[in-house]
Amino acid sequence: MAKVIPRYKAIKVYLEEGIRSRQFLPDQQVPTEMALAERFEVSRMTANKAIQELVADGVLVRHQGLGTFVAEVRAQSSLLEIRNIADEIGDRHHVHSSELHRLEAVEVDATTGFRLGLKEGMPAFHSLIVHRENGVPIQLEDRYVNAAIAPDYISQDFNRQTPSQYLSERFPLSEVEHIVEAIGSDSQIQQLLEIDASEPCLQVNRRTWSQGRLISCARLIHPGSRYRLSSRSGG
Amino acid sequence: MAKVIPRYKAIKVYLEEGIRSRQFLPDQQVPTEMALAERFEVSRMTANKAIQELVADGVLVRHQGLGTFVAEVRAQSSLLEIRNIADEIGDRHHVHSSELHRLEAVEVDATTGFRLGLKEGMPAFHSLIVHRENGVPIQLEDRYVNAAIAPDYISQDFNRQTPSQYLSERFPLSEVEHIVEAIGSDSQIQQLLEIDASEPCLQVNRRTWSQGRLISCARLIHPGSRYRLSSRSGG
DNA sequence: TGTATATATTTGTATATACAATTGATTGCC
């Protein structure tokens, strides 16, 4: 049952192993396409394919006329994925529920307007929703939406579908900004999330764009004791 | 000076535009390699190259025998990069400084041992460093290192080089785990970071592996008012 | 009816080739 692996993959493995084992060091040149082609007895295009895939992965960098080099190490960095809360809870096979506390048309103040890319006094929609995981409050979603772009937002039933789901269906996501910080809480947050004043909160500020237009900005506030962002990214 | 763009790139743009403008919807099939080759009057391999790059970017998915399809939208998710603090400060053209408060050999307790993958009582090194940006405390680095793997750790001069830099040079990073949460602070944290008791903190738990071995685990604690994680990922 | 079998379509892999573009090194000239 030994499956034959494609020849270009053998070359990929060779290069990856060489990098992993520090035989090829960062910024150092790896064998040229021709050298690999000869060593593995393949055509230059096959060696090219192996290299191109590693370039796409950010493992190698190439300079025309110079050669192919091991990409610099990205120090000790990794990527944290921030996800939709309902999907996240669903993936844990837990029960997601939500309460709509507010859904209203407003005129934005200077601060919110700035965040939404609107002038003060322009119309927006505001929603305030508490998301629960197995009945426990886990996220307070405080969202503003550009009313000119999403006029139907105010007439949605957000007990059926989360704002996040509604927006991503209608406005294909082209760009997202996230800012994560630790904050304290005011009495409204404490009441809605059922926490006491001493509990720090994790706040994710999320702004979403679709086709170049700023659609929405949301403050997603989580009780520090009940929510963490985690990631494990292997190499 | 109008630069000629490669033909395969024209095909990429065509497909990307079609997806952006919702002419090609998620899960829907896009033209086959042959169809694209005929429409753009190029060889099949050139169309293939355009498609392969979009597959590498996660924009398209392919199934042999079936066709090429627009990848599902990745809901409202994005990736946050967590970086080395010294590099981060350097990139902002600010001044990084650090104070070593502790560097000692210890026998791990049950909790730390569990996190480091060691049995209780086994040897580890412990370091405690405050990192400052332009003189202001911005990170408390509380790190444990597997002594069996990095026996030289204890004899390093961490005023010259951060533990992060030392470790990443000697142990090429193969895997990183991050857990981000909001926490309160105890009196030691308050004193070292020069904050008061009411200030919430952002804690990043980082564990690093090299060639399958767990090298180190660190608690990186930041004052909530002085530090945030941010990302803006375009599509 | 249900089950093999063949067939058409499409992507996957691989080759051999050609010429362009970029870069660094060398050479020749003043």
Added chain:
DNA sequence: GGCAATCAATTGTATATACAAATATATACA
């Protein structure tokens, strides 16, 4: 020495071709 032209090495782009592998559909058969 300084400068321009040339050259060699290497990657970038593109073609035409071939056969393999996977999939869905159509066909033949029991």
